[in-house]
Amino acid sequence: MAVLVALAAGAWLYVRGALPAPVPPAAGPFGYTDYAQALNHVRPSGDLDFKGLQRDRAALERFVASLAAVSPHRTPELFPSPEDGLAYWINAYNALVLLQLVERYPEGVASDWFGRFYWGRTWPVGGERLTLYALEQRILLGEYADPRVHFALFRGTRGGPRLDGAPYQPEFLDAQLNDASRRYVGDARNVKLEDKTVRLAHLFEERKQDFLAALPEGRGGNVLQFVWAFLPDTCEERPGCDTRGDLDRACGPDLDRCRIAFVPEDTSLPDAASTAEQRR
Template sequence: MNASVPPRHRSRWFAVAVLAVLLALGTGAWLYVHGALPAPVPEAAGPFGYADYAQALNHVRPSGDLDFEGLQRDRAALERFVASLAAVSPHRQPELFPSPQEGLAYWINAYNALVLMQLVERHPDGVEASWFGRFYWGRAWPVGGERLTPWALEQRVLLGEYADPRVNFALFRGTRGGPRLDGAPYQPEFLDAQLNDASRRYMGDARHVKLEDHTVHLARLFEERKQDFLAALPEGRGGNVLQFVWAFLPDTCEERPGCDTRGDLDRACGPQLDKCRVDFIPEDTSLPDAETAARR
């Protein structure tokens, strides 16, 4: 009796084995990207705070560009803050973050610090050097017992657990055309004002909102997160995204010459803001390097 496995059976078992391996790899990759894998929790080096992160943010220029030479000098402070995230988070120790403002401030600062850390590590390369958005999902960091990619932190935590569309304008994407990195950490006691300021900065930038006759050119972020913005309107999802834009446009352009104001939008689009065409424009994904900007 020939005990050997027939060739057709060997091929079938090989195909099953390959499929099982691919399925396992795919599942692992999904868990990794979505931040569903555990991470070791080190002992906290001391009380959690934002002092080290604030030191790193001293190298953010008023324009939002970054002084990478200065950041490299203060890299140890940024690394200490990123390391502190591994031991503490609102998910692991909710008693340390008893209010929604304390939790949200933590997550915004954590996200921005991780993006900033990646830029410092990769400099002079930035987001543009990563294919298919890998900058945001290609690396996971230990955060309070979870292994989180910036993508998971944004999608699952910040936009999944907090229904505040202003958060979109507080998240630093590591690009010159995205939301600007502020020069100070977000603090729970000032969070509402800081989120309003971040929204106004974004709307007051001609790269994000620009009127041209009866066309409003909007950053693609307004298309990507449109449902978030509409849900915040009194009219709900039946409203117009320009109503959300209008709420944060400046009344004057004294600080940002050339910007568009609420009055400009009213005159171009009518009182219901329904007479204008909306055109979504791509984001400038170049590195927000202050030295490069100075040479322009």
């Protein structure tokens, strides 16, 4: 019995990222230059040139290695503001997802059962051995609680939030998070109005309480209120998209006249090569 308890405790510490990790000497000043180089392989569509990134993976590996030496937890003097810390954790999460995909290419997230992609491996980050699950749940959502973060986290799937072509920077973080939210909500694959039904991506169901908690008092418990805030006013950049006005007219001033239908996420790999093949 004691052995089972010890194993269960160890597994819990592992998944929650509560185990220590060795801290190597920093190779130099911490920064996002190497990560930015890796992101040059992100296409405007959000798909990735994985073959090109595999050839140029050294920069991504250097950035991931640099995470082991510093973090807002271990070296808070390097991350004096909440924006510094949040930018670090978002970039760390996205880089770890990206490197794991590069290492296992052409397999993607869907090849792992029970979401093992997110909890089956730990990474040394600032003296902590973190799973992707721990980084997201305990740190990004537990310490910062900004629902826009959901739209900034790259989950390695075509149906999830797209990877941006540049690192998140503390001085531009608020604008970047707003851009990520507008990009996701403005995509018809994630938000689509059909008569009196609004089809929403599964992410809005999975993280519904986070979105509702961000609504001002008195706005009610309708996730469409959060969606409305990031819909475009016009469709000049995305012809055929749904706008705030469309939602108002179809769903009423309180957005309570529409039915919400949640749609499953496309878990295929956002591979630029497969997209090009489909277009031939």
